[in-house]
Amino acid sequence: MREQLREVLAPFKGERGAVIPILQKAQDELGYLPEEAIKEIARFLRTSESELYGIATFYAQFRFTSPGEHALKVCLGTACHVRGGARILDTVERELEVEPGETTSDYKFSLERVACFGCCALAPVIVVDKTVYSKMTPSKVTQVLDSYR
Ligand code: FES
CATH class of the missing domain: 1.10.10 (Arc Repressor Mutant, subunit A)
Incomplete structure (x- = not known):
């Protein structure tokens, strides 16, 4: 280093x-x-x-922990926020026991909050690596996370 x-x-x-x-x-x-x-x-x-x-x-762009295997981003832009983005983020935080800017203890996921992915019609949205998951609900979040575990 x-x-x-x-x-x-x-x-x-x-x-x-x-x-x-x-x-x-x-x-x-x-x-x-x-x-x-x-x-x-x-x-x-x-x-x-x-x-x-x-x-x-x-600055939100800087991270102080090693990135995980998968970059998980939760959108909290206006459209996603209005359609329950905060609940989606809560679910992710609870499921993974991390906060934005952190990496899970098994280094599987890094969590970030994003202002807008530019696909607001699909809100609320999360992105894992380069895959966009649309119209998220707390139970869909669990399914998506399970598919990576
Ligand atoms: S506000 Fe979430 S994709 Fe635009």
Whole structure:
């Protein structure tokens, strides 16, 4: 990981303001932002780890745990929200015992909340990897999750 981080940071030498691009590049490279990466980036930017966490946690795009085998995204855009998106998210959280931004303890699923997938007519929607599941209900959520377990 050290070597990967060195390659990520090299083009940003002398650019102490490039916090977000550095975090994005590190996440692209590593799949997430582990503690060690935050430590290394903080050192590079001559800032504290807590300040870096403060910035990174503000943006939903950054994750601090290793991604799971399947990326599960729940839409909470307006159309999905109106049609029960929050209930769908509750069901997923309860079934998998994770919150958005986290990975299940068996590393099977990573959960994310999304603003809109652009298929609002199918609301409420969840997406597992690249497969869209439409008009979700709590019981359909359970069936979908079971099909991946
Ligand atoms: S609001 Fe969910 S797909 Fe558009």
